[in-house]
Amino acid sequence: MLLLDGFNHIGPDDFSRVRDFLKTLLPMVGPVGPDLVRVSLVKYGRDPEVEFDLNTFHNLSSMVDAVSRVSQSPPLPGGSSDRAVKFIRENITQKDRGDRAETPNILILVTDRNSSGVNTDLLNSLRFVDTKVFVVGVKVSDELQVIKRDDDDAEVFTVEDYNSISNISEELTRSMCRWLKEMQSRAQPESLRFTDVQPRRLRASWECNSRRVQRFFLSVHLVHPESKVQRILVLGHERSTEILHLLPNTSYRIYVSAEYSTGFSNTDTGVVTTPQGTVPTLLPLPRHFLFPLSLMLCSRSLGVQEL
Incomplete structure (x- = not known):
């Protein structure tokens, strides 16, 4: 180009x-x-x-x-x-x-x-x-x-x-x-896959048929709008890493490349979407708790000392 x-x-x-x-x-x-x-x-x-x-x-x-x-x-x-x-x-x-x-x-x-x-x-x-x-x-x-x-x-x-x-x-x-x-001569990462995908984290794994890798570079991008959100460095003998600080129900495009003493390999890439996070629900109080609770709140607002 x-x-x-x-x-x-x-x-x-x-x-x-x-x-x-x-x-x-x-x-x-x-x-x-x-x-x-x-x-x-x-x-x-x-x-x-x-x-x-x-x-x-x-x-x-x-x-x-x-x-x-x-x-x-x-x-x-x-x-x-x-x-x-x-x-x-x-x-x-x-x-x-x-x-x-x-x-x-x-x-x-x-x-x-x-x-x-x-x-x-x-x-x-x-x-x-x-x-x-x-x-x-x-x-x-x-x-x-x-x-x-x-x-x-x-x-x-x-x-x-x-x-x-x-x-x-x-x-x-x-x-x-x-x-x-x-x-x-530079083997590139391949078979990029994602496991244990949670609302705010996931694990990325890949294969690379080389012992000469100095380290791996992972670049995490939002799909919409397209923008880089974080970069992760992984030691050359590792083939997986955990990616943290993600957003629920969000699509990410993740790139991984290998760094050698002579430069960088081609990249492998994949797209993954985090699931929607669960919203904690409040359990209703039993009826027999409501009257004492309201009486206690009323007493405190009136300055009545509890016995």
């Missing part, structure tokens, strides 16, 4: 160099086809513009022609890298737009925003839809250091100007190929 973030305040020659960078990169990502590599392109100035989805083109030449026709967004104020990444997370990584649940995704975020403002929690959330993030920054090297510092799973490349952007195509491609090979 390609995301052009910004670039609506530069000259036409520099924007043409950005297009040339994409056209140079596309042949390097591998053979394009319905069962091979799929590519999407989103342009984000102030508002998102989907140039093509993952299932729009099935051959490289049509894709390159489409990139050649990409126009520059108008120089309007507003927009942010956060909103751009969120749009990808919520819209492009969907089955009806060509996403394949069994296939890992790569997001190449190309940005020139003077303050990138990329929320690393938002980048981390892409991990739970099996998306690896590569960031290419033009003239924004200082601002992108926060991503390197806070999200060691994201890879950041920077260039000083638009004339140099095509020079990183080979290095970027090698990094993507290395990541894909590492992914193949």
Whole structure:
């Protein structure tokens, strides 16, 4: 997935160099086809513009022609890298737009925003839809250091100007190929299941055929509205954990991924709904208790001392 973030305040020659960078990169990502590599392109100035989805083109030449026709967004104020990444997370990584649940995704975020403002929690959330993030920054090297510092799973490349952007195509491609090979060697959690489901807690269990797991990450999200509510870390030799502090009669989507010394595996996911909690009922008092009780209350309200 390609995301052009910004670039609506530069000259036409520099924007043409950005297009040339994409056209140079596309042949390097591998053979394009319905069962091979799929590519999407989103342009984000102030508002998102989907140039093509993952299932729009099935051959490289049509894709390159489409990139050649990409126009520059108008120089309007507003927009942010956060909103751009969120749009990808919520819209492009969907089955009806060509996403394949069994296939890992790569997001190449190309940005020139003077303050990138990329929320690393938002980048981390892409991990739970099996998306690896590569960031290419033009003239924004200082601002992108926060991503390197806070999200060691994201890879950041920077260039000083638009004339140099095509020079990183080979290095970027090698990094993507290395990541894909590492992914193949990382066993992912599977058979995620939920037991002892109570109104406010449940137990999640899974399988993972590897002894090299350092720890497991569980991310608990509300289904409606979609939002993360908690993250749980589990030691690598464990295969289950209890999830607490849930709400009754609420649907949750839970993701689990394995962390290795080389990075993270793909995720397994499941949806579970907690049952409605029982409301304690008050038992009626026997009739012979009512008169003494009312007499005692009346006596106290009148200040009468009990004998």
